Amino acid sequence: MKRDCDLALHPQAQSLASRYAGRTVLAIGAHPDDLEIGIGGTLAKLARDGARVVMVIASCPKDFDVRMAEARRGAEILGCEMRLLLDGGPQRLEDVKTCDLVGLLDAVIREHEPAAVLTHSDRDFHNDHLLIYNACLPTQRLRYFDFFSYHPTNCRPVPVQFHPRAYVDVSDTIDAKMHAISAHASQFGGRGLDTEMYREFAHMQGRMVGVPYAEGLDVNRMLLS
Numbered sequence: 001m002k003r004d005c006d007l008a009l010h011p012q013a014q015s016l017a018s019r020y021a022g023r024t025v026l027a028i029g030a031h032p033d034d035l036e037i038g039i040g041g042t043l044a045k046l047a048r049d050g051a052r053v054v055m056v057i058a059s060c061p062k063d064f065d066v067r068m069a070e071a072r073r074g075a076e077i078l079g080c081e082m083r084l085l086l087d088g089g090p091q092r093l094e095d096v097k098t099c100d101l102v103g104l105l106d107a108v109i110r111e112h113e114p115a116a117v118l119t120h121s122d123r124d125f126h127n128d129h130l131l132i133y134n135a136c137l138p139t140q141r142l143r144y145f146d147f148f149s150y151h152p153t154n155c156r157p158v159p160v161q162f163h164p165r166a167y168v169d170v171s172d173t174i175d176a177k178m179h180a181i182s183a184h185a186s187q188f189g190g191r192g193l194d195t196e197m198y199r200e201f202a203h204m205q206g207r208m209v210g211v212p213y214a215e216g217l218d219v220n221r222m223l224l225s
């Protein structure tokens, strides 16, 4: 595949495998499809390279059976496990007290002892996404994990300020990402919405760092040794 600049060799780039292989990575999203849109390529790459990746979907507020089936399919395509935080049926995040949400996420952190957590950012515009980001923040007190935020996620383009501080080269998993997004047919094909903008966006982010496709992350906490 044609590369866009001479940065392509990246002698200083550390592979995800060297940091997370054999360890658990938690990806936390407010709704089914957020993780595929935000970091589908990263999750597929982590799983392929030997990390145990658990996709935590916080809530499924409506169309429960359809959307959970789509979420299971999306996770399967990416090679990840999936679990629902507010399980047992459709629930809205804003109906849950903040302390209860933090308690549920604390339990997930204690259970999985992750090496890294990826979730929404404080730059997001969807209140549910902000609720999850804010509930993830205090879980940092429980143990050390690398902590990243992904680009605000949406089904239609919305202007937001998000400035990645790290990029994951997803050139060899972009097709898995697109496939996993397409698994959420009720949100895209079923509503006449196109998913190609996610490939275009990954391409644009890739150009920032000289690879065909990338996903940008904000770094909330990262230990370098």
Ligand SMILES: [Zn+2]
Pocket: 030, 031, 034, 126, 128, 129, 153
């Ligand atoms: Zn969402």
